[in-house]
Amino acid sequence: MFYIFFKTTDVVHLGYFEKGDTIASEYYIKSCLKPHICEINKQRPKTGTQNFKFLHNNAQPHVTKTVTNCFNQSGITIIRHPSYSLDLAPSDYWLFDLIKKNLDDTDVEGQKTRITKLLQSISKEEYKKMFDKWLERMQLCIDNDGHYFENLIKQN
DSSP: OOOEOSSSEEEEEEEEOOOOOOEEEEEEIIIHHHHHHHHHHHHTTTTTTTTOOOOOOGGGGSSHHHHHHHHHHHHHHHEEEOOTTTTGGGIIIHHHHHHHHHHOOOOOOHHHHHHHHHHHHHHHHHHHHHHHHHHHHHHHHHTTTTTTOOOGGGOO
């Protein structure tokens, strides 16, 4: 299983969990968030995590007090994600489908290489387009009082 942190232009941090890893909040902080925060600070040497906004889903390791405290200590604002709203998660409506279309039956190491190359090959314009779609989806969610709206989206 892999994890990816991306922004409106590209990948910020990409990593892989080993088979058998248990992803509790402490593991999430140590293996995912801390490296991600370090990468943000490298990419934004003047501002670091100041005014940085972060969206992640409501998976159990993401919503614990220790994870929230990690974000607060880093000055990162968490964008709340509505429960059970896969139609608002860019990874669910865009990224995972893209990856699945480009996978084959090679071994795990081969898949890691293919996924890494694929993510690095996505243009800045494609990331921007995905975030624009995210904003459209959020507006549809608001317009439909939080109800399911996937059937209302125009296919491009």
